[in-house]
Amino acid sequence: MINRKAEKLGRERSVIREIFEYGQKRKSEIGAEHVYDFSLGNPSVSPPPSVDREIVRLIEDGPSTSLHGYTSASGAPETRRAIAEYLTRTHGFSVSGDSIYVTVGAAAALTSALGALVTKGEEVIVLAPYFPEYKVFIEKSGGRAVEVPSCPDFQPNIEAIKEAITPRTAAIIVNSPNNPSGAVITRERLEQLASVLSSAEAELGKSIYLIADEPYRELVYDGAEVPFIPSIYRDTVVCYSFSKSLSLPGERIGYVLVSPSIPECDSVFAAVAGAARSLGYVCAPSLMQRILPKVLGEVSDIAVYDRNRRLLLSELSSYGFECVPPSGAFYLFLKSPVPDANEFAMRARDFELLLVPSDSFGCPGYVRISYCVETEEIKRALPAFSALAKSYGLKG
Amino acid sequence: MINRKAEKLGRERSVIREIFEYGQKRKSEIGAEHVYDFSLGNPSVSPPPSVDREIVRLIEDGPSTSLHGYTSASGAPETRRAIAEYLTRTHGFSVSGDSIYVTVGAAAALTSALGALVTKGEEVIVLAPYFPEYKVFIEKSGGRAVEVPSCPDFQPNIEAIKEAITPRTAAIIVNSPNNPSGAVITRERLEQLASVLSSAEAELGKSIYLIADEPYRELVYDGAEVPFIPSIYRDTVVCYSFSKSLSLPGERIGYVLVSPSIPECDSVFAAVAGAARSLGYVCAPSLMQRILPKVLGEVSDIAVYDRNRRLLLSELSSYGFECVPPSGAFYLFLKSPVPDANEFAMRARDFELLLVPSDSFGCPGYVRISYCVETEEIKRALPAFSALAKSYGLKG
Numbered sequence: 163m164i165n166r167k168a169e170k171l172g173r174e175r176s177v178i179r180e181i182f183e184y185g186q187k188r189k190s191e192i193g194a195e196h197v198y199d200f201s202l203g204n205p206s207v208s209p210p211p212s213v214d215r216e217i218v219r220l221i222e223d224g225p226s227t228s229l230h231g232y233t234s235a236s237g238a239p240e241t242r243r244a245i246a247e248y249l250t251r252t253h254g255f256s257v258s259g260d261s262i263y264v265t266v267g268a269a270a271a272l273t274s275a276l277g278a279l280v281t282k283g284e285e286v287i288v289l290a291p292y293f294p295e296y297k298v299f300i301e302k303s304g305g306r307a308v309e310v311p312s313c314p315d316f317q318p319n320i321e322a323i324k325e326a327i328t329p330r331t332a333a334i335i336v337n338s339p340n341n342p343s344g345a346v347i348t349r350e351r352l353e354q355l356a357s358v359l360s361s362a363e364a365e366l367g368k369s370i371y372l373i374a375d376e377p378y379r380e381l382v383y384d385g386a387e388v389p390f391i392p393s394i395y396r397d398t399v400v401c402y403s404f405s406k407s408l409s410l411p412g413e414r415i416g417y418v419l420v421s422p423s424i425p426e427c428d429s430v431f432a433a434v435a436g437a438a439r440s441l442g443y444v445c446a447p448s449l450m451q452r453i454l455p456k457v458l459g460e461v462s463d464i465a466v467y468d469r470n471r472r473l474l475l476s477e478l479s480s481y482g483f484e485c486v487p488p489s490g491a492f493y494l495f496l497k498s499p500v501p502d503a504n505e506f507a508m509r510a511r512d513f514e515l516l517l518v519p520s521d522s523f524g525c526p527g528y529v530r531i532s533y534c535v536e537t538e539e540i541k542r543a544l545p546a547f548s549a550l551a552k553s554y555g556l557k558g
Numbered sequence: 559m560i561n562r563k564a565e566k567l568g569r570e571r572s573v574i575r576e577i578f579e580y581g582q583k584r585k586s587e588i589g590a591e592h593v594y595d596f597s598l599g600n601p602s603v604s605p606p607p608s609v610d611r612e613i614v615r616l617i618e619d620g621p622s623t624s625l626h627g628y629t630s631a632s633g634a635p636e637t638r639r640a641i642a643e644y645l646t647r648t649h650g651f652s653v654s655g656d657s658i659y660v661t662v663g664a665a666a667a668l669t670s671a672l673g674a675l676v677t678k679g680e681e682v683i684v685l686a687p688y689f690p691e692y693k694v695f696i697e698k699s700g701g702r703a704v705e706v707p708s709c710p711d712f713q714p715n716i717e718a719i720k721e722a723i724t725p726r727t728a729a730i731i732v733n734s735p736n737n738p739s740g741a742v743i744t745r746e747r748l749e750q751l752a753s754v755l756s757s758a759e760a761e762l763g764k765s766i767y768l769i770a771d772e773p774y775r776e777l778v779y780d781g782a783e784v785p786f787i788p789s790i791y792r793d794t795v796v797c798y799s800f801s802k803s804l805s806l807p808g809e810r811i812g813y814v815l816v817s818p819s820i821p822e823c824d825s826v827f828a829a830v831a832g833a834a835r836s837l838g839y840v841c842a843p844s845l846m847q848r849i850l851p852k853v854l855g856e857v858s859d860i861a862v863y864d865r866n867r868r869l870l871l872s873e874l875s876s877y878g879f880e881c882v883p884p885s886g887a888f889y890l891f892l893k894s895p896v897p898d899a900n901e902f903a904m905r906a907r908d909f910e911l912l913l914v915p916s917d918s919f920g921c922p923g924y925v926r927i928s929y930c931v932e933t934e935e936i937k938r939a940l941p942a943f944s945a946l947a948k949s950y951g952l953k954g
Contacts, residue, residue, distance in 0.1 A: 163675070163764065165699075165832075165833065168674050168830075172830065173828045213626075221610045226609070266662055281561050298835060332559055369560075409622075410844075414662070414841070429560050432568035432569045433565040434564075439567055443662070444665050
């Protein structure tokens with residue numbers, strides 16, 4: 163029998179996808195240069211040159227049977243070791259390759275981690291605004307998402323999290339730098355969060371895992387600090403992707419780090435492996451695994467993102483829009499001048515501006531502006547933003 | 559809470575893996591050339607040269623943002639179209655790109671297809687001997703595997719399948735060429751199977767899907783025919799992988815073909831997409847997707863597998879062993895001279911021969927010999943096989 167739940171999930175286009183496809187249609191009607199598409203989070207800068215250079219070098223060195231052959235399910239030993247050494251060196255927190263499970267991107271890292279840490283009927287706390295797929299992944303793991311709104315400054319609301327914890331709480335997902343708000347959680351707030359979680363663990367006599375979803379870790383501005391959470395909270399599992407830092411989102415390569423501080427870390431690691439196995443993950447793409455030891459720590463040139471961020475923030479603020487100043491990722495979160503952000507995003511379309519209303523991120527009243535585009539495209543779009551502002555009686 | 563089922567799945571090494579690791583240890587003790595490892599199904603021939611050539615060409619052509627960027631979840635349109643055109647051309651069965659969902663290898667194709675076609679509590683028929691992961695994948699989809707032993711010649715037992723069908727039957731998995739037996743199902747037997755399934759559909763008033771798992775499609779010998787099942791049975795979903803045909807199992811690239819003959823094929827396709835989404839598959843590795851249009855239809859040089867097959871079959875038969883003559887894949891299925899194949903495989907270790915007992919394939923009494931190795935390794939191992947035969951009173 164066709165699984166109707168899966169069918170529904172396959173049919174329901176995500177809001178973001180829908181806007182993107184509207185944009186494609188509109189571009190064919192009036193010309194691509196007249197449509198200002200800020201809907202997708204697709205990196206617009208190239209991977210560091212070493213990525214393609216290393217691929218070619220590996221091919222020239224051969225043999226291609228081992229280059230393209232299976233690795234262990236958890237990853238090639240030298241890749242796992244290189245990631246562990248990089249983390250140890252960068253964060254001063256000792257990790258060995260045994261704690262690293264190489265994955266088919268961050269989404270696979272999340273579904274594997276959730277499959278490992280959630281048992282049917284348990285709850286997973288998500289901090290709104292959040293990446294909409296969290297709900298899909300949590301439900302697939304047998305769990306239930308419990309939304310906790312963030313504070314007005316988009317930092318975690320510690321009191322609200324405390325109240326949301328129940329004996330059924332299995333985990334909390336923390337995403338910093340945040341998609342869609344661009345906020346970076348401060349060290350102080352993370353320490354408060356760790357303290358609340360530790361107390362709850364002691365009180366409930368069970369582990370509450372913190373799943374740190376960190377695909378945007380390296381995309382930060384003005385020297386913002388992204389603290390390494392395993393050194394702050396014991397029971398942390400990090401889900402990482404090289405999609406944004408190395409600009410290769412299509413290649414699907416990332417990892418799960420099971421913190422060695424977790425008392426039952428061997429069991430958690432085995433459960434990650436078991437979950438990945440049952441989801442059909444055999445190994446992460448081998449060629450991408452093999453380039454990693456040579457390119458770890460490199461980051462695509464994010465100067466263009468920073469330039470876009472500054473430009474948008476100053477201009478849109480000057481038009482009278484209220485923005486959340488982003489410290490990381492490549493999203494600007496802008497407050498809708500009317501309560502219904504869907505209405506605002508629809509009116510923006512009249513000005514050929516494609517913005518994503520925030521409802522599907524669990525935080526109504528905002529739009530997300532993806533600024534991983536050419537700076538020229540932003541400059542061309544500014545008059546449209548100004549006219550949109552004026553249409554709401556703002557300065558424009 | 560740690561999901562103990564996932565943990566168990568992660569801890570329990572597959573039998574094959576265990577033998578492989580024993581082999582690694584043994585090789586370090588007595589030297590690799592003295593251990594005859596026939597445990598793994600890892601292609602030993604190189605990919606066609608066009609694979610690496612096309613990777614380098616794409617890198618030189620750039621731009622690398624689009625080369626390594628996201629594709630649609632279902633795959634790059636030109637890749638889907640190329641696969642469809644190849645299938646139409648090769649099998650005279652008209653398929654469009656809309657029927658192709660590009661996947662992260664065959665395992666992802668299977669978990670996505672099962673997630674699409676199975677609803678909690680339903681049954682999936684598997685024909686023993688079968689790939690052990692089928693059970694893991696079926697269980698994850700909420701279904702239950704129902705084993706049906708094959709005939710002595712390893713063709714499907716049509717009567718037994720007929721009896722195994724119940725109102726809860728959602729699907730049947732057919733794997734030809736077969737891992738582990740090497741058998742290729744004849745056209746006649748497939749037609750009988752189609753007839754039984756169609757009658758059952760009519761009687762039960764529901765669809766019974768045939769999931770054709772075909773990673774070994776191109777690995778056939780003596781001109782054996784591998785019929786294209788969608789042209790024989792209406793409700794067919796093909797799961798394919800390029801792992802063996804192009805010798806790149808680590809790169810994880812394959813596809814699901816949802817036959818356009820299926821009455822609700824749009825719904826099935828949407829359900830495959832929804833299942834893949836909830837399992838954490840975002841898209842198949844983009845670089846591999848992009849080489850496919852240029853290398854479709856090419857096959858690694860399998861002459862070495864055929865040479866190995868002939869050598870093993872004639873020699874082992876001459877020692878007095880009973881073998882299933884394999885027409886495809888790269889496995890020889892050998893009957894254990896004693897009822898317990900585990901005991902036989904353990905004794906083979908005394909002769910430094912690493913063979914996989916067939917119990918985990920749901921068909922006790924045999925061992926699987928993977929002959930995707932250098933022919934020289936087989937030649938070196940022949941005296942050991944002979945001595946093993948003699949130890950059971952065979953000719954040797």
